[in-house]
Amino acid sequence: xxxxxxxxxxxPATPEVGLPLWLLAELTYRCPLQCPYCSNPLDFAAQGQxxxxxxxxxxxxxxxxxxxxxxxxxxxxxxxRQDLAELIGEGRRLGYYTNLITSGIGLTEQKIAAFKEAGLxxxxxxxxxxxxxxxxxxxxxxxxxAQKLDMARAVKAHGYPMVLNFVTHRHNIxxxxxxxxxxxxxxxxxVELATCQFYGWAHLNRVGLLPTRAQLERAExxxxxxxxxxxxxGNPCKLIFVTPDYYxxxxxxxxxxxxxxxxxxxxxxxxxxCHGARQLPVQFPNVREHSMQHIWYDxxxxxxxxxxxxxxxxxxxxxxxxKDFGGCRCQAFMLTGDASNADPVCAKSAEHGIILKAREDxxxxxxxxxxxxxRNERNSRVIVRS
Amino acid sequence: xxxxxxxxxxxxPGYRFQYEPAQxxxxxxxxxxxxxxxxxxxxxxxxxxxxxxxxxxIAELDKQFPGVPELGDDIEQFMEVARAEHWIELK
Numbered sequence: 001x002x003x004x005x006x007x008x009x010x011x012p013a014t015p016e017v018g019l020p021l022w023l024l025a026e027l028t029y030r031c032p033l034q035c036p037y038c039s040n041p042l043d044f045a046a047q048g049q050x051x052x053x054x055x056x057x058x059x060x061x062x063x064x065x066x067x068x069x070x071x072x073x074x075x076x077x078x079x080x081r082q083d084l085a086e087l088i089g090e091g092r093r094l095g096y097y098t099n100l101i102t103s104g105i106g107l108t109e110q111k112i113a114a115f116k117e118a119g120l121x122x123x124x125x126x127x128x129x130x131x132x133x134x135x136x137x138x139x140x141x142x143x144x145x146a147q148k149l150d151m152a153r154a155v156k157a158h159g160y161p162m163v164l165n166f167v168t169h170r171h172n173i174x175x176x177x178x179x180x181x182x183x184x185x186x187x188x189x190x191v192e193l194a195t196c197q198f199y200g201w202a203h204l205n206r207v208g209l210l211p212t213r214a215q216l217e218r219a220e221x222x223x224x225x226x227x228x229x230x231x232x233x234g235n236p237c238k239l240i241f242v243t244p245d246y247y248x249x250x251x252x253x254x255x256x257x258x259x260x261x262x263x264x265x266x267x268x269x270x271x272x273x274c275h276g277a278r279q280l281p282v283q284f285p286n287v288r289e290h291s292m293q294h295i296w297y298d299x300x301x302x303x304x305x306x307x308x309x310x311x312x313x314x315x316x317x318x319x320x321x322x323k324d325f326g327g328c329r330c331q332a333f334m335l336t337g338d339a340s341n342a343d344p345v346c347a348k349s350a351e352h353g354i355i356l357k358a359r360e361d362x363x364x365x366x367x368x369x370x371x372x373x374x375r376n377e378r379n380s381r382v383i384v385r386s
Numbered sequence: 387x388x389x390x391x392x393x394x395x396x397x398x399p400g401y402r403f404q405y406e407p408a409q410x411x412x413x414x415x416x417x418x419x420x421x422x423x424x425x426x427x428x429x430x431x432x433x434x435x436x437x438x439x440x441x442x443x444i445a446e447l448d449k450q451f452p453g454v455p456e457l458g459d460d461i462e463q464f465m466e467v468a469r470a471e472h473w474i475e476l477k
Contacts, residue, residue, distance in 0.1 A: 019408055021420065067408025069420055097402060097415035122400055122417040161400025163417050189400065190417060236398070236472040 012322060014307030019067035020263040020296050023096075024275060025056065027087070028076040028267050032105045033141055035128065036372035037167055037202035037209055040076065041278050045380035048268035053083040055287065057090050059265055062292035064094040068263065071096035076267065079106040085118045092119025099124060101165075104151040105144060112151070112158050123155045124163040127179075128172070152186045164188040168219065169196045169209040170362070171369050176219045180226045184237055193223060194242040199276040201375045203334055208367030210358060213247055246358055250320065251327025251343035258305035258329065263296060271295045273302055276330040280339050305329055310340055314348045389462040391441035393476035395434045401473055403431045414473060421473075430464050434474065440465055 029044040041047070051059070060071065071091045078084055079102055091098045100115065104125045112123070125148060128136075132145040155162050164183045168176065176193065183191040195216065196202050196209045211219075223241045230237055245252050255262050255274045264272045269287040272278055284301035285294070296302055304310070308321060315326035326332075327343020335344045335354050342349040373379055397403060402415045403423075412428035414421045423431055429450075433443045444458045451457065468474040 065408075067406065069406055069413065069415060070418065072418070095404065097420070099418055121402065121415075124417070159399060161398075161417050238472075 011308045011311075011316070014309065017297060017306065018260045020063060020261065020292075021068060022070045022072070022262045023060070023063045023068040024072045024074060024262065024264040025059070025087070026074055026076065026264060026266045026275065027051075027056070027078045027081045027084070030080045031075060031077040031103070031375075032080075033077070033103050033144065034374040034376045035167070035201070036205045036369075036374050037169065037196045037200075038375040039197070039200045039202065039275060040375065041200055042204065043380060044076075044375075045377045047266070050081075050267045051265075051269050051287070053086055055269065056083075056087055059287050059292060060087075060091055060094055060096070063263060064096060066292060066296060069095075069097060070099065072099045072101055074101040077103055077106060079111070085111075085114050088115055088120045089118040092121070097121050102126070103144075104148040105141065107147075107151045107154075109154045109158075112154050112160075116158050116160070120160070122161050122163065124165055125152050125155065126165040126167065127182075128167065149186070152188075156187050161189045162187070163190040163192060165192040165194060167194050167196055168211070170211040170215060170365070171209075173211045173215050173219045176222050177226075180223065180239065184226075184230070184235070188237055190238050190240060192240045192242065193219070194240075195219075195244040197242075197244065198246070199330060199334075201373065205372045206358065207361050207365050208369075208372045210244065210246060210362045210365070212362045213359065216243065216247060245328075245331075245343075245345045246355055248345055249347040251324050251331075251345040253324045254328035254331075254343075257325045259296070259302040260306075263292075271299075271301075273305075274330070276328075277301075280329060280333055282339070305339075312340055312342075314346075314350075315342050318348065389440070389465070391444065391458075391462075392439050393465075394436065394439045395443075395465060395468070395474045395476055396436040397434060397474055398472055403434065416473075426460065427464060430461055440476075 028050055029040055029047060073084065073087065078100060088098055098119065098121045100120055101124045127148055136144050152162065152164065164186065166179050180191065195211065198206050202209055220241055223239055227239050259273045262274055264275045265287055266272060266278065270278065270284050271287055272284055282301050282304050285299040290299065311321065311326055315321050327345055329339045331343050331345065332341045333339035336351045344351040344354050346352065400416060404413060404415065406413050409422060412423045412431060414423060429447060430443060433446060440461065444461050447461065448457055465476065469476055
């Protein structure tokens with residue numbers, strides 16, 4: 001198929017648009033915690049009104065019709081939505097596999113039972129660290145850790161599969177053995193050991209969060225040792241280790257390609273090809289004004305970085321562009337000021353020096369946890385003003 | 387070591403087998419993930435109900451597709467893989 005751009009190049013044809021298999025419903029930006037690595041936008045406090053129950057029902061029904069099969073309820077903290085059980089029930093009725101992605105704060109045994117009744121398939125609880133003190137410091141809450149432990153036990157007792165998510169960073173990654181042991185003791189089915197990705201608040205706090213290469217390598221080695229032990233014991237618990245791309249020489253295939261699998265709807269109804277894309281200077285459609293069909297297939301925002309025609313060099317002539325799509329558009333924008341540029345993680349990027357500098361910074365950083373900027377309304381408003 | 391066909395396969399708790407019209411295929415759904423099944427895996431998966439043992443599943447598919455050589459071996463192999471991946475438990 002010929003491409004529609006300038007005719008002298010030999011770019012591969014734009015692939016057929018895939019199905020939006022994953023619908024992420026960010027129900028609210030409200031959250032009782034203040035994690036300094038939150039992926040919510042810095043200006044979350046300035047965002048518009050939340051969608052109503054009926055509006056979410058329509059979004060869910062239309063996306064399901066288009067092939068969405070996985071439905072994630074996240075936020076903010078989705079538990080603060082009073083209609084959560086109703087939304088779960090409708091999602092399950094439509095045939096979705098329903099995932100609740102929560103901090104566990106605000107969860108009760110009663111709610112766990114009610115959500116099960118409504119048809120909830122799975123609960124993911126995020127932890128901040130294995131150690132009570134670090135966890136509470138990071139979450140900005142004194143009782144957070146004990147509550148999370150109680151709720152993790154209750155989730156398993158009610159027969160749900162459970163994913164435990166630990167965001168790791170320079171202040172907790174050295175305790176990865178204790179983190180894994182805690183997860184195994186809680187009978188997690190999957191454990192996500194996700195090294196901080198530097199978007200939103202985490203980008204703001206990057207110097208205080210990015211682990212050193214030595215820290216990362218140690219953590220990965222220990223994780224591999226536990227994997228071998230679990231497998232030998234026939235334990236189905238699966239450890240998923242997510243490395244920060246700052247230590248890679250090639251960028252990640254972000255979201256498996258722009259507008260290829262994922263569809264995020266934010267609290268105010270803005271639809272995005274990934275949950276970080278809101279910050280881009282790209283106009284994104286809103287579900288209050290457009291059908292999901294239009295949003296996915298026809299909108300400007302979802303087509304902006306599909307295919308290869310938009311790529312400048314070095315991506316344009318690169319033989320790896322069909323593998324990694326030039327990396328992450330948000331990272332390219334945050335670090336180089338132009339979302340079309342190669343993700344600077346790539347060693348072929350002219351701006352790769354930014355990543356090398358960040359690695360260097362990590363060797364000398366001395367910021368303590370309480371020097372990080374916490375994600376809360378006050379900081380959100382101050383940051384947006386400045 | 388021979389495979390014991392009296393085992394009853396059940397999907398692991400939280401794993402769901404269903405047909406997806408948009409993909410025109412059966413899938414196995416699990417926390418934050420999905421596996422698209424090929425036709426033969428879908429036929430076997432459709433008979434996993436926590437009641438039928440492996441021998442019964444083989445007999446039913448043999449009735450539907452008579453004369454397929456090594457049908458029993460293929461089904462045993464599916465069970466082995468599915469158990470190793472922790473998609474099913476064999477009771």
